[in-house]
Amino acid sequence: MQLKILRRSAWFAGGVLALALGVVGVFLPLLPTTPFVILAAACFAQSSPRLHDWLLRHPLFGPAIRDWRNHRAIPPRAKTAAVIAMVAAFGLSLWMQLPGWVLLAQGAVLLTAGGWIVTRPSGPRA
Structure with a gap:
């Protein structure tokens, strides 16, 4: 029973952290909101049905979550x-003159993640 409570608390904490980052991303252009809000919804689905339902009904966050859930789509x-x-983060790394191996690793990760993001559908398939 205690393990179940601990697991649920960990999911809840992850949801709160992801939602906080998503909210910050609304105001900070370099921090994308959508992935964090989708992650928060997934965490709350495991820990707090009330917060999960609230996110799904939220006028700003709900549509992105529903698009992802129903169509695996990311809005343009x-x-x-x-x-x-991603480009800004890599540009900052270049400006900071980070070592070549760091730039190479960061570039590989950013290219992979960016490629995955841009190849997702943008909305419901026709």
């Missing part, structure tokens, strides 16, 4: 924001 605006954030 979210894709653009994510790619801009």
Whole structure:
């Protein structure tokens, strides 16, 4: 029983953290909101049905969560924001003159993640 409570608490804490990052991303252009809100919904589905339902009904966050859940789709605006954030992060790394191996690793991860994001559907399939 205690393990179940501990697991549920961990999911809840992850949901709160992801939602907080998503909310910050609304105001900070370099932090994409959509992935964090989708993650928060997944965490709350495991820990708090009330918060999960609230997120699904939320006028700002709900549509992105439903698009992902129903169609595995990422809205074009979210894709653009994510790619801009990735380019900015890599640009900052270049400006900071990080070692070549760091730039190579970061570039590989960002290219992989960016490629995955831009190849997701943008909405319901026709």
